[in-house]
Amino acid sequence: MIDYRLDEEYEDLRATVRDFATSEVAPVIGEFYEREEFPYEIVRRMGEMGLFGLPFPEAYGGMGGDYFALCLTLEELARVDSSVAITLEAGVSLGAMPLYRFGTEEQKQRWLPELCAGRALGAFGLTEPGGGSDASATRTTATLDGGEWVINGSKSFITNSGTDITSIITATAVTGQKPDGRKEISAIIVPSGTPGLTVQPKYSKVGWNASDTHGLTFDDCRVPEENLLGERGRGYAQFLSILDEGRVAIAALSVGLAQGCVDECLRYVAEREAFGHKIGEYQAIQFKIADMEMRTHTARLAYYQAAAKMLRGERFKKEAAIAKLAASNAAMDNARDATQIFGGYGFMNEYPVGRFYRDAKILEVGEGTSEVQRMLIARELGVTN
Structure with missing residues (x-):
């Protein structure tokens, strides 16, 4: 039998988020949007509600839910405002999820609890100025030198990359060449504030004006070798x-x-x-x-x-x-x-x-x-x- 009715737990979550969106987001978000200002207080409240930790285990500070719970939450938030919704979507599915899926236990314990609590945000550094839809055209490079990755290159249109609470940026970079001649692309965690990482001025955007979007530049940016996320060469x-x-x-x-x-x-x-x-x-x-x-x-x-x-x-x-x-x-x-x-x-x-x-x-x-x-x-x- 096919039944599209949601479980009570999902319905309760939907109702809770719907009430938050209509009572706390809707009355104020237009002003943030026109000022092109990131809504830190709204994000803080979403963190307190556990929304950033929805699909992650309780062992890492999450809510022990699943990805569908996140989707229902995003739908309800976007009924009122997409800037708030994309902040959550990028923070969870692009910022924290790569760490949860591919990180070492040490990496998860170090960064996931704050990301799940919404006290910190992660960013996903994939797109490059000349790449666009061709994500395999990565030009950013990372070479090993004395136990450190030295990263050089740039990224474009990166959500949550320049807020006051951004903690990490996971960037893809060319780390070598495969036997067949193709680029070896790996993913590397770069903590915010690392010397050599420059967050460019925020973009002037058509929409999503209350969300955070910046370009990034890496200029001999050094991070420890253990900041490799997942297997070397499997980043793409x-x-x-x-x-x-x-x-x-x-x-x-x-x-x-x-x-x-x-x-x-x-x-x-x-x-x-x-x-x-x-x-x-x-x-x-x-x-x-x-x-x-x-x-x-x-x-x-x-x-x-x-x-x-x-x-x-x-x-x-x-x-x-x-x-x-x-x-x-x-x-x-x-x-x-x-x-x-x-x-x-x-x-x-x-x-x-x-x-x-x-x-x-x-x-x-x-x-x-x-x-x-x-x-x-x-x-x-x-x-x-």
Whole structure:
């Protein structure tokens, strides 16, 4: 029997996060967004609630939950604001998860407890200025010298890399050459404040304005040899697996934004009048909202399925790509339609749909563009090698 009802534990978590999002995030986040200011107090509260530790064992300060719990949390946060949601998503799935999946016991004990508590944030240094979607085109290098890795290069668009509470940045770097001539790419943990690591000025962004995003420069940056994360030469493969999981999380975040658009439109059309009638009485508006709900519903089912396969330990690469593609499309389409329904008010930053519109586009780009998702789906179907 197929049953899509959530367990009581999941429903309780959803309700708790929903209440937090509406009562503590929604009233203030617009001001942070317009000031392009990182919301430290909101992040602190999320840490106290255990949200940063959701999918990690209690032995490392986590909540002993699973990845689906994280996805539900991201959906509920993004119904109100995506800057807060992406801070959590990147902090958990990109910052802490590589450490948990591939770190030594000593590395986990050293860094995971603070990351799980939300008192510290980790960042994922993969993308480079000339690389973009081609993550294998890594140019950053790391060479061993006297028991230390000496890192040189740069990274772009790195979330949570420049906050006051950022503790580590895990960076991919070329550490040699494989027998077949390909680059040997490894992952190395670089603590914040390490000499030679420079956090570039924050980007001026279209959206996600209350989240933290910087470029990074490594100039003879030295860290101990034991800061290697996982096996030498397996850094690229490790991060590809992390990205598969992250795509499910981004799909959940995208569904939250899409649902937030529906929520705001339902409130608005019940109040706004035009030509003597509530605009919700007009079929053109009804059809737009029906389409928005349809997109949200189907995208949610897609990420539910991907998460279920992941938790069962089954291969889920295709399902993750489908979920990310469907959900990011739904978010972008719903944001556009919501802005249209709000008319001129939708173009004003005082209304959430204006913020949703600005935030939606990056969901079709980050953690693998829509084109990359189509490539992955086709490859999994056997269309291409």
